[in-house]
Amino acid sequence: MDSPKQLIGVIDEPGPARNALAETIARDGLAVIAVDTPEALPAEVSLVVAHVRAVPGAQWAALCERLPTLVVSDSRAESGLLEAVDAGLVDYIVEPLRHGQLLRRMIRKVIKLRQLEEARRQDQERLEELNESLETHLAMLRLDQQAGGQIQRKxxxxxxxxxxxxxxxxxxxxxxYLSGDFLDFQRLDERHLLFYFADVSGHGASSAFVTVLLKYLTNRWQSEWDGTAPEALPPRWLADLNRELLDTGIGKHATLFVGVIDLERRYLHYSLGAQLPMPLLVADGEVTPLAGQGMPVGLFPGAEYPSLGCFLPENFRLWLCSDGVLECLPGDTLDMRLRELERRVLASETLEDLRASLALGQLASGDEAGSDAGIEALPDDLTIMLLSGFGNVDS
Structure with a gap:
């Protein structure tokens, strides 16, 4: 059933012919109003059926632009028909009284097309409003992410x-803007240095929140340490963090390496949870992956972590990389990429050397204020940490 608002306007000279045309259109319940000129059409008219003789040639273009228009004529030879066709009418029909059913079908089709066009226009307006709202929210989210990134870098x-x-x-x-990678390096006491290297699953805000939790817990555990049994610190901290992550229920886990350097003995106490790639120790022209293995942190209740250690040579370089580095290396297999990383680490004296060999020299460090480093340039968070000693001069 057509909406009562769908009013059909008939434009024709007054007389029996116009009345007959209006009656023909109205037979299927269509609402019709008959007028003499286009100017007399009321505003609520949705479609016009105009006789070619009733509209001057110069007015067809304005009428067709204003409303969908069907033109009727008594003969194909009427002089104004071509002008109406050229003006952009919807369609035309000759001898409409003989083809009343066809005329009504044409009218209903035009009404339906007009309704669809109006619906499309409304949908387009709603889509534009939604897009504008989405752009606003994305801008706000981007600002929040950038602010969070600044806090994380601090x-x-x-x-x-x-x-x-x-x-x-x-x-x-x-x-x-936010990273699931995190690290720290600080002095525990006069004899011991603490450092850790973490790679939280995923990236973005939820992963970054875990790194903030890690920083908070580390500070708390450091304040609680009584200065004894440094070899027990790394495995105990990993077990405690494993329990904390499981208790939060956020579904995040991490790979970690925690180390405590005994400055007097020049000994590294460490523990790890599924660290990949393993830290690489370079000394005397050789590169050696640190030994050991452990379960990821935040996946398995009651997980225990190993207490491991090794002596550090006089001049050493200890490299730690998040797994994003593997995306920057050639090789069809994981083992090939790990071997390639060892080769490049051995050839690198400084952090800049390794970055250059990985073709990362043109990327700004994400810890620089205001930097959008990594955006659309890296397939994953990427962090590289280098510890070297013991003959360096203190800052």
Missing amino acids: LLPAKPQTVAGVTCDYWFAPWL
């Missing part, structure tokens, strides 16, 4: 810095 240690002859430097490049 939690990172100063770089480079040297403490008791051991230098820490790093390169931190989030995939977007």
